[in-house]
Every structure is written in C-alpha cells, then in structure tokens.
Amino acid sequence: MIxxxxxxxxxxxxxxxxxxxxxxxSAYHWVQQMIQPxxxxxxxxxxxxxxxxxxxxxxxxxxxxxxxxxxxxxxx
Numbered sequence: 235m236i237x238x239x240x241x242x243x244x245x246x247x248x249x250x251x252x253x254x255x256x257x258x259x260s261a262y263h264w265v266q267q268m269i270q271p272x273x274x275x276x277x278x279x280x281x282x283x284x285x286x287x288x289x290x291x292x293x294x295x296x297x298x299x300x301x302x303x304x305x306x307x308x309x310x
Contacts (some may be wrong), residue, residue, distance in 0.1 A: 296304075
C-alpha cells in the first residue's frame with residue numbers, strides 16, 4: 235500500500251512538472267514572438283545610415299594602420 239502511494243505521488247509530481255514545463259516554454263515562445271521584429275532586413279526608417287556595404291566595386295586600398303588611425307581619430 236505504501237509503495238502504491240509513493241508511486242502515485244511521484245506520478246503526480248512528474249505530470250505537474252511536465253505541465254508547468256509546457257506552460258513556461260509556451261510563455262517564453264510567446265514573449266519571444268512579441269519582441270521579435272517582423273522583418274529582419276527591412277530598410278530603416280528616418281535618418282538611419284547604412285553601415286555595411288557588400289558591393290564588389292568598393293575595395294579599400296588603405297593600409298591597416300591608416301584604417302586604425304582613421305578609426306581612433308574619427309571614431310568611425
């Protein structure tokens with residue numbers, strides 16, 4: 235009788251754990267969907283500046299020390 239009672243308590247604990255795990259996981263997924271932007275690659279609105287240019291015609295011919303000085307002097 236005692237073993238059955240222990241097994242029932244363990245089963246209830248396990249089922250409660252699974253239910254709470256599903257609730258927390260679904261709440262986490264819901265919050266993640268709420269704060270995630272809809273379009274990742276949309277053009278920014280306002281006075282935004284494009285930072286990355288991957289066009290093949292642009293080749294930086296300056297040396298690494300020149301680029302470092304430029305970065306440290308202007309912060310760009």
